[in-house]
Amino acid sequence: MDRISVAQPVLNGNxxxxxxxxxxxxxxxxxxxxxxxxxxxxxxxxxxxxxxxxNNGTTALHLALVALxxxxxxxxxxxxVTYIATANAVRYCGATPVLVDVQADxxxxxxxxxERKITAKTKGIIPVxxxxxxxxxxxxxxxxxxxxxxxxxxxxxxxxxxxxxxxVGSMGTCATFSFFGNKIVTTxxxxxxxxxxxxxxxxxxxxxxxxxxxxxxxxxxxxxYNYRMTNIQAAIGLAQMETIEKSLADRALLAxxxxxxxxxxxxxxxxxxxxxxxxxxxxMYNIFLREGDAAxxxxxxxxxxxxxxxxxxxxxxxxxxxxxxxxxxYPVADLWAARGINLPTHQALTKQDVxxxxxxLKKALLEA
Ligand SMILES: *Cc1c(COP(=O)(O)O)cnc(C)c1O
Numbered sequence: 185m186d187r188i189s190v191a192q193p194v195l196n197g198n199x200x201x202x203x204x205x206x207x208x209x210x211x212x213x214x215x216x217x218x219x220x221x222x223x224x225x226x227x228x229x230x231x232x233x234x235x236x237x238x239n240n241g242t243t244a245l246h247l248a249l250v251a252l253x254x255x256x257x258x259x260x261x262x263x264x265v266t267y268i269a270t271a272n273a274v275r276y277c278g279a280t281p282v283l284v285d286v287q288a289d290x291x292x293x294x295x296x297x298x299e300r301k302i303t304a305k306t307k308g309i310i311p312v313x314x315x316x317x318x319x320x321x322x323x324x325x326x327x328x329x330x331x332x333x334x335x336x337x338x339x340x341x342x343x344x345x346x347x348x349x350x351x352v353g354s355m356g357t358c359a360t361f362s363f364f365g366n367k368i369v370t371t372x373x374x375x376x377x378x379x380x381x382x383x384x385x386x387x388x389x390x391x392x393x394x395x396x397x398x399x400x401x402x403x404x405x406x407x408x409y410n411y412r413m414t415n416i417q418a419a420i421g422l423a424q425m426e427t428i429e430k431s432l433a434d435r436a437l438l439a440x441x442x443x444x445x446x447x448x449x450x451x452x453x454x455x456x457x458x459x460x461x462x463x464x465x466x467x468m469y470n471i472f473l474r475e476g477d478a479a480x481x482x483x484x485x486x487x488x489x490x491x492x493x494x495x496x497x498x499x500x501x502x503x504x505x506x507x508x509x510x511x512x513x514y515p516v517a518d519l520w521a522a523r524g525i526n527l528p529t530h531q532a533l534t535k536q537d538v539x540x541x542x543x544x545l546k547k548a549l550l551e552a
Contacts, residue, residue: 187492188541190468191366194531195420197427202419216415222422223376226361229344229425230353232378234385236392237413237421241340241362244375245273245310247411248336248358251377251387252308254279259305261333263293263319264501264517266312269362270338271502274310282306283503285514289457290314291470291498291521295323302327308334313342313352314499315526316368316467317456321347321355336360340375343368344432346463353378358388363417366530368431368467369424371417434531435466441535442469442527445542452549468526470498473549478522480552485525487548493541498524 206212219237227235238244254260256278262270264283274281284297291314298309309328311319321337328335337359339345339352346352353359358381361367363374377388389398395408413421424431439456446455454472458464473481478497485495501517502508527541 185492188528188537190494190496190528192530193365193370198423199420202423203416206416206419211415214412214414218415218418218422222418225425226376230351230378232354233380236377236388238375238411239413240373241375242269243411244360244377246276247391248360248377249273249277250391251384252334258307261298261301261309263312264503264514265291265499265521270310270312271508285516288516288520290317292319295320298327302331310336310338312338313345315470316342316345316465318345318347318352318462341467342465345465348461371421374413374417431531432465438533439466439469441538445538466529469529471525472520473523481523483552484548488544491544493544496526
């Protein structure tokens with residue numbers, strides 16, 4: 185039987201046409217009409233004034249922190265369960281990521297735990313909309329306001345998600361996105377920073393382009409970076425944005441198929457549940473084993489792999505990874521991240537694929 189991958193890009197719109205246009209017109213580097221068009225389309229989609237494209241999601245995060253003037257010795261609050269890029273970007277600035285435990289149902293940063301981690305060195309908070317489920321932005325922004333902190337939304341996994349009708353990417357001081365090949369919108373590799381702050385947008389553009397003065401070519405007032413996106417990447421991104429509503433709808437349908445097919449396993453696994461105040465998008469459909477530890481979870485994943493179904497573990501918490509290791513315990517992350525599995529989630533999956541995953545999972549749970 186065909187192998188089912190955990191993620192794959194779907195490029196069935198104008199991607200090919202626009203890329204060929206770049207080749208035919210010779211505009212293959214980081215100048216060209218697709219870059220501005222992609223940025224404008226993305227800004228409109230998120231409901232923000234500015235979108236600044238970058239060469240990947242990690243540089244988008246780093247660029248945001250540079251533009252916010254994060255310095256060595258500063259501290260930034262992040263959830264312990266995230267992709268490592270969130271923590272790495274803080275470290276690139278010489279600052280310290282300060283970890284906070286997560287909420288069991290969403291694996292998102294727990295606002296109730298944030299305040300006790302704030303010190304005189306804290307400069308900001310990076311909530312992550314993990315797996316497409318928005319973090320509790322109202323509570324987080326409230327804490328940030330009270331303590332004079334900035335908020336960078338890490339929206340790498342949540343293109344199109346909403347909180348009370350507002351899109352992620354529009355609720356922090358700024359926000360960052362990734363367009364890696366497995367993300368909801370892809371450009372192969374790529375990233376974006378969104379913001380409503382005009383001055384911050386100028387700084388982001390300055391530091392993205394090697395620090396070159398935006399009004400004076402080859403004059404460099406600061407040390408910047410080359411974090412530019414190419415016209416070819418942007419061409420793919422623009423085509424992806426033309427079909428994003430269909431991508432989100434296909435993924436929502438997929439999630440409903442999973443919910444239906446997995447309902448009979450509810451005594452053994454916890455399925456994702458939505459909340460009325462948010463619109464979740466489905467970057468990864470996650471389940472959590474009700475019983476056992478990481479070894480049992482890994483056994484279930486191995487069993488699925490043997491029958492041609494690729495899965496992924498929920499991210500290892502930062503506090504157990506060598507670069508960020510701590511002796512502190514984060515009870516929710518320690519218990520639940522170890523029991524979480526990302527099931528295959530992408531737009532090319534069929535209802536039959538989902539039924540095959542469910543049947544194989546049922547068998548794997550019996551054997552593990
Ligand atoms: C994918 C991702 C990133 C980084 O994106 P890249 O484009 O792979 O550099 C950052 N944060 C989170 C939460 C991600 O999932």
